[in-house]
Amino acid sequence: MASTRRVAVIQWHIKDVEAEQNHATACNYIRQSAAEGAELAVLPEYHLSGMVPNDPRWAIQAADSAKFASYPERSLRSRRDRMEPPIFYNTAYFISNDGSILGSYIKKNIWHPERPHLTSSGLDRHVAIDTPIGRVGMLICWDLAFPEAFRELIADGADIVIIPTYWTPHDASADCIKYNPNTEGLFLETTLTARAFENTCGIIFCNAAGPSEDFLGLSQITLPLVGPVAKMGSEEGICVADMDLKVLEVAEKNYKVRQDIKKDDWHYVYRHSSK
Known part of the structure; x- marks a missing residue:
């Protein structure tokens, strides 16, 4: 396994419920990433639809999302029961370069405004995936706030954690903004670096982009010891960088x-294991 992996984060101003246009944009950016030598390209959460659950077209598009699964996709999937209305999940897929789906993850920690529309993965465990770039875990957006999610993935052997996101400045309340207008940016910057350190893992974080008053961007590739090795602002485009996974070995040797x-005598009440 190579100690250095070249990866890309892709962020752009996603068009609400314009799946065909968003898919074409994603494909173009993926091709650009490959041309720059990227082995992996990560797209934002809701990259096909935007986050507009009150638009009736949003649910219709979600039911048709499987047609776009030929590329790395953060889509809504639905299940219709005879007696129940559709149930919508926020699902991230890891798709190999040959088009096969190597694994998927359903968002567990649902952000408060999403809860009327989405269903959590509940008590399902966080499970890592074997991929061509190593053992990878996937989380989605608000999962970042919960260190337990990382711990389960690390215990299952993940070296890299991928986090597609649709995180905006509007996630902060007016009361929060009174203390710090950039509170959401501060949340992302500090927490991503902390998670990399406390889990000795690499993190690939990919957010949506657009006008700075409405979007944060800040997509980045982060490692322990060094912090972000590449980071974007709120601009649209791609960022390709090398992840030196030797850093993980050095960090673990130091922090253990x-x-x-x-x-076996891990001293916290809860245990994190792959069992």
């Missing part, structure tokens, strides 16, 4: 986080 959580 993974070694400690594997101990």
Whole structure:
């Protein structure tokens, strides 16, 4: 396994419920990423639809999302029961370069405004995926706030955690903004670096972009010891960078986080294991 992996984050101003246009944009950016040598390209959450659940077209598009699964997709999937209305999940897919789906993840920690529209994965465990770039875990957006999600993936062998996101400045309330107008940016910057350190893992974080008053961007590739090795602002486009996974080995040798959580006498009430 190579110690360095070249990866890309892709962020753009997603058009609400314009799946065909968004899909074409994603494909163009993926091709550009490949031309720059990227082995992996990560797209934002809701990259086909935007986050407009009150638009009736949003649910209709979600039911048709499987047609776009030929590319890395953060889509809504529906299940219709005879006696129940449709149930919508926010699902991220890891798709290999040969088009096969290597794994998927349903968002567990649903952001408050999403809860009337989406269903959590509930008690399902966080499971890592074997991929051509190594063992990878996937989370989605608000999962970032919960260190337990990372711990389960790390215990299952993940070295890299991918986080597609649709995180905006409007996620902060007016009361929060009174204390700090950039509170959401601060949340992302500090938490991503902290998660990389406390789990000795690489993080590929990909957000939506657009006008700075409405979008944060800040897509980045982050490692322990060094922090972000590449980072975007709120501009549209791609960012391609090398992840030196040797850093993870050096960080673990120094901090021994993974070694400690594997101990039989791990001293916290909850345990994180792959069992």
